[in-house]
Amino acid sequence: MSGSEDEKPSKPAAGGKPMGMARFLKGAAGSSSESSDSDSEEEDESDEDEDDKSESGDDVKVTIKSAKDKRLDEMEAVGKAMDNAVKINDWVAITTEFEKLVRQVERQTNVEERVPAFYIRTLVSLEASLNAALAKEKEAKEKDSKDAKKKLNTANSRALNTMKQRVRKTSKEYEKEIQLLQTNPDEFEKQYGVQEVVQAQAAPKKKKAKTDDETLEGKAGDDEFTTVGKGGKAMHFTVESIFPNLQLIQEARGRKNTDRAEQIKILEKLLEVAVTVYQRIRILLALISARFEYNASIYSHMTTELWTSAQREVDLLISILSSNPLYSVEEITPDYDESIERNPETVGGVVRTRGSIITFVDRLDDEFNKSLQNIDPHGTDYVERLRDEKALYQTICLSQGYYENTKQEDPRSRVIMRRLEHIYSKPDAVIQALEAPLPNSTSPPSMMLSKLGSSTALIQALSTHLYKSGNTVLKYRGMLCHSYHHAFHNDIHTARDILLMSHLQEMIHSADVTTQILYNRTLVQIGLCAFRVGLIKDAQVTLQEIFSTQRVKEILAQGLHQQRHQQMTPEQEKAEKQRQLPFHMHINTELLEAAFLVSSMIIEIPLLASIESEEQKRKIVSKPFRRLLDFADRQVFTGPPESTRDHIMQASKALQEGDWERCRDLVYSIKIWGLMPEANEVKEMLASRIQEAALRTYLFTYGPHYSTLSLSMLAQTFSLSQKAVTAIVSRMIWNEELPTTSLDQSAGVIVFHHVELSRLQQLAQTLAERVGTLVEQNEKTLDQKQGGSGAWGDRAEGAKGGRKEGEQTQERNRRSDRARGGAARGARGGGRGARFAQGLGNRMTSVRT
8 A cells, every 4th residue: 555545535435424434433332342552552653654564564554544533533532531521420521521522523514524423422412411410409409408418519510500501502503413313313323324334443443452452461460460540541560660650649649630549549559569568568658648638628537438448558557567577667767768679688777667657547536536427426327337446446556566566655655545535435345345356466465454354454554654655735635534434433532633633723724625625524524423422512513614604515525506696607617516526425415414403403402491681692502503493483384394404493392392202203203314324323312312401401491480399200201310310410500500509319309599689780790791701802812913822722711710719709799600600610621522622613614716
């Protein structure tokens, strides 16, 4: 075949189309036999290659593509790009490619060439895809938030509507051709002359593609393979190409148009090719980082598949490093050439690779929590996802064992903190389930549940290590977790002592947000613990501050508090949501409220009965409880109790009336007590406290009307033993709550000595109380200016003692003197409960953004 003959265009087939057009239509008809390699070879062939082949004497037929055929190939490439975009529902890309295709068809019509059949088929297919996408979008909008993931984003939705208009407009221009294709496809094919030409040229190209594939398979051995990358370009991976490919991937990180999914696939293939330990370490470090960087947004979380793959690869990396002690991954290393192989012989010691396993562990943990935040906690998906915590906990323990062996102190403390955060708030059974599958090599025996025997000992060992780490933040967080765990197991005294020794009450306002949240959770758990063990006053003091803020869920990171006159920006709302704890770590706020209100009821109701003046009435112990009680008193009609508050308010009214049995029954009927493991013991404790509060209320209310009261009658009325009644009355007399009362045990009666104060005495008593309050305020202000914390208490006690001695010399004011002296003794000798209240009172911190 001469050169002049080659330059002539090929003759048209029966349908009037040239042979090049037949090749294009064959590809457009959907045949997948023509490989991308053969297309690229045909485009790159030149006259020079053809002359060489002719001189060699081989019978090889070479076709030179004309300008028309090249235009058809370009349109076919655009069509394939549109098909790929339709598969992923990317209408922005479809709009761009469709505009390109329209311009190409316009150029073809300008040179008086017929519109290809491929273009008509594309219009029909595109219209069908449009209708399907519009139907799905409409369905997603009707379901609104339930199917939010199915809804298109704003740009994609706008592009979809744009394509709808453009396709309709274009389809009107080719209405006859489209109608012929839809009604009579055979006639359409006959007119365009497609079938015979396609079959004539399909065979040689199939054969060529097969030959290329066979050659490719012959080249690929056991340690290398070939994959097809973006744009149909063949990519060869061998042992020698590992480091150059890693360098290319490293340079592409962070770029705008980087295909992250393709990078992950390349790294996975490189991992299969790697043969040395150093190669596998380098590839795993890059692969894990690529998985974490797949989601560009900091607010979205990794998919479960990506997270699981990353977790397994972190385990693999740790196992490789543990089994090869001469290789190490460290955050700070000397500079080295990343393009060459390194081993202990060439390095002359331990091969140190730059990387951070603790960063991978932190990111795995954060992504796990983030995924739990975005899953409905009341569905089965949450439970399924929560099962992955066992694998994550094993990864944390594996990394701890690795850092123990390599003596890296700072990463070891950080990973121990992560381990502690997973178990400090869990029951023993859950901790045992997490620890059971751990091999002995994961962590030292001194930090394994199987060796220590109890979860408390395990928490103690982990916390003790953090105390000695030298990291202040980790030390304080370890103390809070340690205190929380003891409170969770009803060890109130140990939990309280750990918290008071930390002195966090004085500096928590300057701590980071996560530490403040942990501090609030610990205080709340201590308050619940005090309630469970019967320390009602301590529980009320501890829980008082949190409920006075009226933002319980916010300061515990269990929900958002929307203020009436303030609105958060979208960025602030996203930041707040990121701080929220997963649902399984929440402390039940209804149970908290029940404990606080019942404690306030037991303290406040007797106090209200003892108040004699309006000025004393304004001294409120619990403002939230008093507010709810006042609201309940204003109700004209009270129906059966429904909520927890209703039960407690009606129980409070019954206690005020002396009906302690009804009060007890109403408290018992609160269903939330069932969430406590020791619900029966708590109810029995509450019954005894209610009986004691009812007796105190009765004495305060009706004491002024009696001259004597029988102890046996009181014991019978309140179902208490006479010994218990005697103890309660004696304590009230000692605390000056019944200042003019004495106890005659021989007669078994309480004797009330009524003393009527003159007007002058009443005014003197009021004046003395106000002066005492003023002195205390002055002492406190002076102490704050001088910067002291403990001296004010001593000065206040001394001032109170001095006032008591002066008052005792005044015989005319005997009752007033005794009352003030009792107050001073109560402040000095309140015992552990008073010291606990002083240590924890007014220390609750709230998280504000």
